[in-house]
Amino acid sequence: MTLMSLARRNGWKAQLLDARNSGDVTGDKDRVVGYAAIAFFEPTRETYGAPDRKFLLDLARQTLAQVSTNGPLPEISAKDVPPELAVEKACFVTLTEKGKLRGCIGHLLPQEPLYRAVEDNAQNAALRDPRFPPVQPGETEDIKIEISVLTEPQPLPFNSPGELLDRLKAHEDGVVLQIGSHSATYLPQVWDQIPDKAEFLNQLSEKAGCEPSAWRGRGTSVFIYHVEAFNEAE
Secondary structure, three states: OHHHHHHHHHOOEEEEEEEEEOHHHHOOOOOOOEEEEEEEEOOOOOOOOHHHHHHHHHHHHHHHHHHOOOOOOOOOOHHHOOHHHOOEOEEEEEEEEOOEEEEEEEOOOOOOEHHHHHHHHHHHHHHOOOOOOOOOHHHHHHEEEEEEEEOOOEEOOOOOHHHHHHHOOOOOOEEEEEEOOEEEEEOHHHHHOOOOHHHHHHHHHHHOOOOHHHHHOOOEEEEEEOEEEEEOOO
């Protein structure tokens, strides 16, 4: 239980190595004792090499160019997709224009193959972010693209606002804040603009539609995740 608690707290993954029971030895399956060997490990933060990153960034760039002119999503043959990019993953696509946010939309949980998620979220960031008007064709050359591939959010246990602040890791944790029926998230990159932990949660609370200090009250849950982020400037 201690190991599982540490794994949950640190975002470790579990892999079953083997599982047997005493009946495998005695042949009597009526009453058995089970045994398992399970490895816990920290996920590799850099999964995607330069070719994979270029493939996804080029795909997001092509998507941006086509949807800004009311065109369809790019058609990609499955045989042309590297196997690791066909795995279901959650991701966000962030657009900036002259250093300012121009759109950011994504999934917190895996819903579709990563390359499809990049297409969908590039389209949504360009056209459907309610904070901004749709991207116009003349803007695309000035827009920079960043892709963030997410680990699965894990609950962050805490017993007080002070303990929550202590346990958050600035510049590392992506945060999902849930206050009752309200929720919102900030990617880890947002720490660059809001490095103070309390202010980070204040603004995230407001993003969720609550008072800035609402995260300090009861009924608050926090989940954290990490990202592998890459952009066209790299």
